[in-house]
Amino acid sequence: MIIYLDGRYVPEEEAKVSVFDHGLLYGDGVFEGIRAYNGKIFQLEAHLERLYDSAKTLDLAVPISREEMAGVIRETLRKNNLTDAYIRPIVTRGRGDLGLDPRKCPKATVIVIAVEWGAMYGDLYEKGLSAVTVSVRRTPAEAMPPNVKSLNYLNNILAKIEANYKGGDEAIFFDTNGYVSEGSGDNIFVVKNGEIVTPPTLNNLRGITRLVVLDLARSLGITVREQNLGYYDLYSADEVFVTGTAAEVAPIRVIDGRIIGTGKPGPVTRQLMAGFKRVTETQGTP
Ligand code: PLP
Secondary structure, three states, X not given: OEEEEOOEEEEHHHOOOOOOEHHHHHOOEEEOOEEEEOOEEOOHXXXXXXXXXXXHHOOOOOOOOHHHHHHHHHHHHHHOOOOOXXXXXXXXXXXXXXXXXXXXXXXXXXXXXXXXXXXXXXXXXXXXXXXXXXXXXXXXXXXOOOOOOEOOOHHHHHHHHXXXXXXXXXXXXXXXXXXXXXXXXXXEEEEEOOEEEEOOOOOOOOOHHHHHHHHHHHHOOOOEEEOOOOHHHHHOOOEEEEEEOOOEEEEEEEEOOEEOOXXXXXXXXXXXXXXXXXXXXXXXXX
């Protein structure tokens, strides 16, 4: 596997960063998860925008331009002969000392990894996922903004650990106000009486798949609303699904033991799963 690291394309074994890199010492950095479908990069501009906006929020200067980053992503795919891939650009604060001060880190580290990728949840797209709500709360907007896709994923990892112990395929976060926030790595939607409702995006990640799916739903004539949701809305929904670059559109069949709707992927979710597949086949940047 060939990795891009700070201006060079090197074999995986040679792709090494310093133990003084603040990405490692403090989780100080940002990343993206991007898909390529059939050789075309899906929603590349939106992902680059989020990467650079996340970096800006952390006052982290990315040493290459957006155009250069796009070129690196393409070249990493090409060097690895990948057409259906998951791409992971990472920008860390870079090498500093053991203190926190980012001024001691003169240059950010830039890494791009690309791996072959298929359907993340396998047969669960047909069966539906089991989900559990977790006690760990999504960071509120007044702390580290959850809109920043930072290298600090410990909340999400704690959520995942809790889901693993409880036997769930995915974790559902609440925010500190008690509203539904998102999944550990995806945004959440409920369907009630034919309408789609999803939480607003102050207290979760502004998912790019979320926006694609909202547009798709509107184009299919489905009413879409952004509204705060609680436990009641989850448990009493007709359908629940999550969206993400890795997960795509994935149906939830049970939450905390409550069977959602019929316990099978519902008609609206199915329609969006099929529609999303069409979108990934037709959109994308070569
Ligand atoms: N929420 C979190 C916490 C994530 O890590 C992700 C994945 O990127 C998402 C939501 C979904 O966002 P996107 O659709 O942009 O991949």
